[in-house]
Amino acid sequence: MIKVENLIKTYKLGKNLFYALDDVSFTINDGEFVAICGTSGAGKSTLLHILGCLDKADSGKYYIDGVDVFSLNDSKTSKLRNQKIGFVLQDFSLINQKKVDFNVMLPMYFNKTSGSQMKIKADKALKAVGLDEQQNKNVNQLSGGQRQRVAIARAIVNSPSVIFADEPTGSLDSKTSQSIMELFKELNDKGITVIIVTHDKEIAAHCNRLIEMKDGKIVFDSKNS
Ligand SMILES: Nc1ncnc2c1ncn2[C@@H]1O[C@H](COP(=O)(O)OP(=O)(O)OP(=O)(O)O)[C@@H](O)[C@H]1O
Numbered sequence: 051m052i053k054v055e056n057l058i059k060t061y062k063l064g065k066n067l068f069y070a071l072d073d074v075s076f077t078i079n080d081g082e083f084v085a086i087c088g089t090s091g092a093g094k095s096t097l098l099h100i101l102g103c104l105d106k107a108d109s110g111k112y113y114i115d116g117v118d119v120f121s122l123n124d125s126k127t128s129k130l131r132n133q134k135i136g137f138v139l140q141d142f143s144l145i146n147q148k149k150v151d152f153n154v155m156l157p158m159y160f161n162k163t164s165g166s167q168m169k170i171k172a173d174k175a176l177k178a179v180g181l182d183e184q185q186n187k188n189v190n191q192l193s194g195g196q197r198q199r200v201a202i203a204r205a206i207v208n209s210p211s212v213i214f215a216d217e218p219t220g221s222l223d224s225k226t227s228q229s230i231m232e233l234f235k236e237l238n239d240k241g242i243t244v245i246i247v248t249h250d251k252e253i254a255a256h257c258n259r260l261i262e263m264k265d266g267k268i269v270f271d272s273k274n275s
Pocket residue numbers: 061062070088089090091092093094095096097249
């Protein structure tokens with residue numbers, strides 16, 4: 051379960067403070083499939099980066115499965131992120147000149163997995179995203195949709211309990227976007243909590259819960275309506 055309470059994140063704007071997140075609270079239960087929507091600048095990426103343990107809030111609380119995330123030191127935070135969280139970005143963030151399977155194995159270089167285990171896990175993740183035949187290609191030989199699948203394979207390779215995806219279909223055409231959303235649905239059906247940021251209502255319609263943000267605040271949550 052993911053629980054945030056009264057999250058505040060500010061940036062200095064001249065002499066003033068700009069509130070990128072302004073008192074955000076919600077709970078997301080295991081197995082939910084959530085879309086976070088809102089206009090540009092609403093605070094969606096800021097929130098997702100904090101949830102993905104890539105950034106910290108100024109104040110507030112964040113619990114994953116009861117663990118008080120902000121109280122952890124850097125090494126414990128990395129460990130938690132590695133074990134529980136998969137993160138997918140809009141621009142894929144892959145190493146294009148390297149092979150598909152190398153990219154998928156990357157997160158495992160940080161957690162002492164043996165070479166043979168890495169290969170087995172990468173194969174399984176690539177199969178789950180329908181890319182098992184492409185693993186010996188370099189990423190730069192793949193289409194946009196295939197690259198996003200590689201990024202998703204990398205996100206699931208350590209068997210996370212939750213996947214955060216920031217505009218995962220933002221640079222894909224609508225047909226490819228649909229297939230990526232179907233893939234998230236399949237992962238969600240296997241029990242992984244999926245939380246995506248999108249400004250596209252059609253993409254959000256694939257999810258079971260809609261959270262809408264504006265000016266750093268949650269202005270709508272379909273769970274409460
Ligand atoms: N490092 C930073 N320094 C100052 N302001 C920032 C910084 N990062 C984000 N902001 C501001 O915080 C607000 C929220 O940014 P954020 O990236 O979370 O928006 P978003 O909802 O993801 O927008 P988009 O849909 O365009 O990606 C914006 O007004 C942005 O300018």
